[in-house]
Amino acid sequence: MSAKKTQSGLDIDLGNQCSRVAYDWAKKTFTTREGRMGMPLPGLDGSFSNLMDFGKVRIAMSSDGIGTKSELAERTGIFNTLGYDLVAMTVDDLAANGVEPVCLSNILDVDNLDADIVDALMSGLHDASVLAEVAVTGGEIAELGNRIGGYGEGMHFNWGATAIGMLPDTVEPVTGKGVVPGNVVITLASDGFRSNGFSLIRRVMEKTFGEKWHDAPGLEGRRWGEWLLTPCRIYSPLVTALRKAGVELEAVAHITGGGVEDNLARMLKTSGYGARLDNLFAPHPFMVEVQRLGDVSEEQAYRLWNMGNGMLLVVPEEDVPKALELAEKKGFRAQVGGVITSSATIEIVTSGVSPTTLIRNVRETEE
Numbered sequence: 038m039s040a041k042k043t044q045s046g047l048d049i050d051l052g053n054q055c056s057r058v059a060y061d062w063a064k065k066t067f068t069t070r071e072g073r074m075g076m077p078l079p080g081l082d083g084s085f086s087n088l089m090d091f092g093k094v095r096i097a098m099s100s101d102g103i104g105t106k107s108e109l110a111e112r113t114g115i116f117n118t119l120g121y122d123l124v125a126m127t128v129d130d131l132a133a134n135g136v137e138p139v140c141l142s143n144i145l146d147v148d149n150l151d152a153d154i155v156d157a158l159m160s161g162l163h164d165a166s167v168l169a170e171v172a173v174t175g176g177e178i179a180e181l182g183n184r185i186g187g188y189g190e191g192m193h194f195n196w197g198a199t200a201i202g203m204l205p206d207t208v209e210p211v212t213g214k215g216v217v218p219g220n221v222v223i224t225l226a227s228d229g230f231r232s233n234g235f236s237l238i239r240r241v242m243e244k245t246f247g248e249k250w251h252d253a254p255g256l257e258g259r260r261w262g263e264w265l266l267t268p269c270r271i272y273s274p275l276v277t278a279l280r281k282a283g284v285e286l287e288a289v290a291h292i293t294g295g296g297v298e299d300n301l302a303r304m305l306k307t308s309g310y311g312a313r314l315d316n317l318f319a320p321h322p323f324m325v326e327v328q329r330l331g332d333v334s335e336e337q338a339y340r341l342w343n344m345g346n347g348m349l350l351v352v353p354e355e356d357v358p359k360a361l362e363l364a365e366k367k368g369f370r371a372q373v374g375g376v377i378t379s380s381a382t383i384e385i386v387t388s389g390v391s392p393t394t395l396i397r398n399v400r401e402t403e404e
Contacts, residue, residue: 052294085133085291085303086202088210095204099130102197103232108239109266111188112251116154118268119196120161121168122232125269126293127200128169129348132273133291133304135211135280136202141166142175143198148185150178151192158196161268169271171200208280213288213304213351216377220287221357224374225275225364226318227347229267233294234341238265241331256323264323272348275367279350284360288351296340298383298397301349305383305399314375315386318345328390335387336395344389351377 070076070089078088078095086099103122110116128138143162145155155178166173187193204210230238242250242261251262272291279286288304290297301312320328320338324345328338338344352360357373364371378384385395 085130086136088134088136088204093206095206095210097131097134097136097202097204097210098199099127099202100197100199101126101130101232102195105235105239106232106266107194107196108188109235109251109262111191111193113260113262113266115263115266116157117161117164118266119158120163121165121268121271123162123196123198124165124169124171124200125271126232127198128171128202128271128273129291131200131202132276133211133289133348135208135276135286135289136204137277137280138169138171138200138202138273140172140174141198141200143173143196144177144179146179146181146185146195148180148182148187148193150180154192154194158194165268165271169273170277211286211289213307215285215287216305216308216310216351217287218310218377218379219354220351220377221354221373222312222314222375222377223350223352223357223360223364223371224314224317224346225270225272225348225350226370227292227321227343227345228270229321230265230324231269231293231343231347235265237331237333237337237341238327241327241333245330256326270347270369272369275364275369276348276350278367279360279363282359282363284356284363285353286350287353288349290349290351292343292347292349294341296338296342297344297346297349297385298340298395301383302397302399304351305377309381309399311378311380311382311384311399312375313378313384313386314349315384316372317374317385317388318370318372319388320345325389333390335389335391335393338389339385339387339395344387346374349374 067077074091076090078090086097088095088097110119131138185193246253253261255261255264290300290304292300361371381399383397387393
């Protein structure tokens with residue numbers, strides 16, 4: 038395992054190692070359901086979600102949270118967009134395996150309750166869930182006092198959720214095993230930073246603008262707090278529609294923590310093939326400005342953030358026109374971003390502050 042830390046002070050390799058440790062312990066429990074309803078199914082090891090056998094329907098689950106993006110809401114007083122982030126981080130992990138999200142449960146940990154803030158948070162969760170076509174079927178609000186901290190004098194909170202999706206027994210999950218050279222990589226544009234990499238963003242902002250950085254003027258007359266609070270785009274409705282339209286999704290990568298290379302590598306490791314991504318969406322100007330202000334390298338930026346690309350779809354060449362047409366019809370910006378290659382490397386042509394070509398071996402593992 039590398040001890041090298043990112044410019045955020047986080048050790049991404051250590052994070053990956055800890056995730057593997059946790060999942061290794063989780064896998065030891067799979068035998069408790071062997072031959073019974075709920076038995077975890079093989080084939081998605083290390084992927085974005087896991088499938089469980091419930092007879093004629095397989096159920097998948099995914100858990101995540103909004104991380105320290107909650108501090109942006111505490112700083113700006115804007116709470117009704119975080120629900121989009123929470124929904125996106127969970128349902129799009131299900132979509133990455135071709136699973137249709139159906140319901141979601143959330144847990145809100147707070148220090149002290151504020152009914153107006155809770156109302157704003159849940160209003161946003163409602164709107165995002167309607168967009169994602171999922172039902173919010175459960176939740177919990179836990180008052181934890183000084184175990185929860187944050188910015189300012191208002192209610193401080195952490196927010197996480199678990200999404201559940203279904204996959205009929207007649208439909209195969211998306212695992213990446215069918216990827217072959219010549220497949221096309223379609224990229225879906227993001228609206229801004231997803232709910233990851235904010236430790237570095239906050240560090241850059243405070244160093245540049247001081248403690249009240251959220252009120253500092255940013256691009257186009259908007260405050261930096263507003264730019265950075267841009268809600269996540271939710272891609273699962275498009276993925277579900279593509280599958281129902283007969284588009285063959287060989288692999289899907291949800292670009293969150295680990296950026297473009299780590300998340301695409303997760304879906305290519307099964308086949309062992311690589312990719313050349315030479316036509317990704319350019320990062321939003323405010324992303325490039327954060328990169329410039331923090332003197333963040335291209336390698337770190339494309340590993341920590343989505344850099345304008347929220348999801349990658351790998352499809353056969355003949356399915357590209359249909360996929361692009363359906364994406365446009367549903368209001369998503371999509372374009373051909375690259376191609377699958379016979380090599381075992383991922384090449385990313387970047388377009389941040391210092392454009393370059395990044396190369397990552399798909400078979401790389403941290404010791």
